[in-house]
Amino acid sequence: MTEAPDIVLLAHGSPDPRHAGGVEALARRVRAAAHLRGVHTAYLDHHGPTPAEAAEQAGHGVVVPVLLTPAYHARVDVPAAVDAMNAVGGPFTASAALGPHPLLLRAAAALLARAGVPARPSTAVVLYAAGSSDSAAVASVGETLEAHGTPGEWGPWRVAALDGGSTLPDVLAGLRGQAEEVVAVAFMVAEGVLRDRMAEHCDAAGVRLVPGALGDTEAAAALVVERAGNLPR
Numbered sequence: 001m002t003e004a005p006d007i008v009l010l011a012h013g014s015p016d017p018r019h020a021g022g023v024e025a026l027a028r029r030v031r032a033a034a035h036l037r038g039v040h041t042a043y044l045d046h047h048g049p050t051p052a053e054a055a056e057q058a059g060h061g062v063v064v065p066v067l068l069t070p071a072y073h074a075r076v077d078v079p080a081a082v083d084a085m086n087a088v089g090g091p092f093t094a095s096a097a098l099g100p101h102p103l104l105l106r107a108a109a110a111l112l113a114r115a116g117v118p119a120r121p122s123t124a125v126v127l128y129a130a131g132s133s134d135s136a137a138v139a140s141v142g143e144t145l146e147a148h149g150t151p152g153e154w155g156p157w158r159v160a161a162l163d164g165g166s167t168l169p170d171v172l173a174g175l176r177g178q179a180e181e182v183v184a185v186a187f188m189v190a191e192g193v194l195r196d197r198m199a200e201h202c203d204a205a206g207v208r209l210v211p212g213a214l215g216d217t218e219a220a221a222a223l224v225v226e227r228a229g230n231l232p233r
Helices: 017-034 051-058 072-088 102-114 135-148 168-175 193-205 218-229
Strands: 006-011 039-043 061-065 092-094 123-129 157-161 181-187
Touching: 006 017, 006 051, 006 072, 006 218, 017 039, 017 218, 039 051, 051 072, 061 072, 061 218, 072 092, 102 123, 102 135, 102 181, 102 218, 123 135, 123 168, 123 193, 135 157, 157 168, 168 181, 168 193, 181 193
Parallel strands: 006 039, 006 061, 061 092, 123 157, 123 181
Antiparallel strands: none
16 A cells, blocks of 8 residues: 655745744644645745755655745745755655635635624625735636635625735725625735735725634645645655
8 A cells, every 4th residue: 555645735934923823723734634644844935844854754745835826936936845855855746836726715715704704695705815926826816716606695706916916995996886895805824914914904995804814724724635635646
C-alpha cells in the first residue's frame, strides 16, 4: 500500500502574526478532516518554517498554495519553492491554488451564518479581496460566482478589491437600488493588516464586515484536502 503523502500548506507569510495564526488554524482543521500522516505549514516570506525547512519534516507530499487567486505568487513563487523543497527531499508536487473554487463561496457563506446574517433576497454580499496588480486574478473571483452562483437565497454577490479590481465605493454604487442591506466578507485566508484596511473602508461606507476570514471554516479545510487529493500519490 502506498504511503499517503503529507500535505504542506504554503502561504505567503506576513509580518503580522495574525496571518500565521490563521494559517496554522487552517492546518489544524485540515488535520482533522484529512486523517493523513502529516500536515505541515511553510511560508514564502517574513517567517518560518521556510519551504526547505518544511521539506525536511515532511518526507514527500503535496504542496497546496494557500492563495485565493492564480496571481503572481502562484505562478512564480510557488514553483520556485517546490524546487527548493525537492532539493532537500521529496518528491513534492504543487496543486493548484485554492481559488478559484466554489468551496470558497461556501466558506464565505459559513462566515455570514456564523455572524447571524440570514440568506435572503434583500441582502447583497460583497466579497472584499485584498487584490493584486494582476487584475485577471481578481476577476477570477467574479468568474467563480458567475459559474457556480451564490450558495443560498441571497441578493446579488459582488467582488470588491483593495487593488486590481473594482473599489468598494464602485461596487456599492452598482448595487444601489438592488438590495435593502449590504454586508461584506473578507475574501482572505487569515486576518491581518489588509483586513484592517477593509474594515476601515467598510466603516467609512456604512457596510458591515462580518468577523473572521475564509481559512477559519470547514469549507476551506475541505478545499485543501480536495486540492491535495487531485494529485497522484
